[in-house]
Amino acid sequence: MAKRFSKIFKLGLDQPQLDFVDITPATDTRLFIDPFAISLKSDEWSIRCHVLIKHFFSTALASIKAGREKEAKDLLNGLSEPNETCLGHSKGTPAGRGVSGKQAFDLYESLSKSQAAKTGLLEELADCDLFVEGIGPDKLSDITTNIIRRPLIEYTQDQCKLHGIALLGSYPSGRYWDIEERCWRSDYHALPVVGKKPVILVPKYSVRRKMCLDAQEYYSHHVINYIQQEEFERGTSLVRTLRSGEKRPPYKKAVKEKFPFTKDFLARFSEANPEVLEHYKKFYRKLMGRDGELSHEDFEDQFLEEAFAEAMKERFKEIFPGDAHAGKFHSFIVGVLEYVFWPHLIYPKKEDPIHDGRKRIDITYTNAARDGFFYRVHTAHNIGANYVMVECKNYSKDPANPEIxxxxxxxxxxxxxxxxxxxxxxxxxxxxxxxxxxxxxDGRGVIIPIGDDQLIEFLDLISQGKRHVIDDRLEKILEKLLK
Structure with a gap:
């Protein structure tokens, strides 16, 4: 059975305890990097990626609209096949679906002939899945990977530092988009290697099982519904009449026969009815759950929340206090916090491991919360919390003023x-x-003390299906600090 990245590097952590997708380098994991999902996030890393994606796509589209064919094809030819992330639909050995070579020419033809591109409706890369023939989830994910390769490499390096994975040697980065130079660049970077092949890790908050914007879904559940009602109100021949004389909306099947699915049709319809497209996008901007950040169950079909939480509770007993076990405790706590606070706290980074000759284990999380305690801390209590600092103290004594x-x-x-x-x-x-x-x-910041007892209680609440109560526990501690 193919090993996951975490097993190959003996991290002692499973997918729910990791910030990145725990890929199996020997085969592709069926997940996609979604440019629309990235655009919804407000954390620094996601904003940086969104700016890169938007800049590349607008640059390429401007070249196509201006008739600069060679320039446009050169830009599209930079979209090589990204095998390093091991994501997508390939069977067997990972094989990217980039658009270099002949596919770059095909993509140019599709974009230049696209109704959406001609009218200006096509503004974002994510829209290609709705309006451009020949572009589906796999290809869109790979195009995105190429554009944001540099931030992905930096993310990979940060995660390797966090988990103590040695980065030996430098490897070709592959092409990535450079905004300042408005061109593709490539250089060398230290990366983790599996079987002589470099690996690039992807944050799990940037992937989806399917793209948020989906042409068939947009067509079937938004466009057809709109036309169905429109046909009914206009009293067209598709309207059904019951024996009683009552009028009913036409069947969807009849509407689809009259307005068959093509991406050009979706473009023409959306140009004429922009409110339908905006409603569709707005729907996904607000949507949580299945098409928001993936849950633990989305990554592992056999995942059992109660059993996993119970197993983590037992691990506390196996790690003894003291300097000798500080590293082990740090690694374990990184996994606990990831599991307990996902997706509110993301992108853990290890900082300043040595201070005045003493070992310091410091972690910084990005606060990506859109609700709950970590959201309210900033909005309701006016405490600056774009980042959340974490320090792990594996002491056998009480933390005192020096630690504070x-x-x-x-x-x-x-x-x-x-x-x-x-x-x-x-x-x-x-x-x-x-x-x-x-x-x-004293105005020196808010420090929330959390010991083994509190973390074990949090895991108990999760195993009982009461994860939401964790917010109440944190809020009560905060109230005591602010009294």
């Missing part, structure tokens, strides 16, 4: 003023809470 001061020293206006102090056990919890309260009331 150390963490508050990491806060700044740009980084934020919210941190989690993760510790093992405490003899005087009220005293620790008072120290954190003094820090908050």
């Amino acid at each position: 001061d150390q963490m508050s020293g990491r806060f700044s206006t740009n980084r934020g003023r919210l941190g989690l102090l993760v510790y093992r056990d405490v003899n005087e919890y009220d005293r620790l809470l008072k120290r954190c309260r003094d820090t908050a009331q």
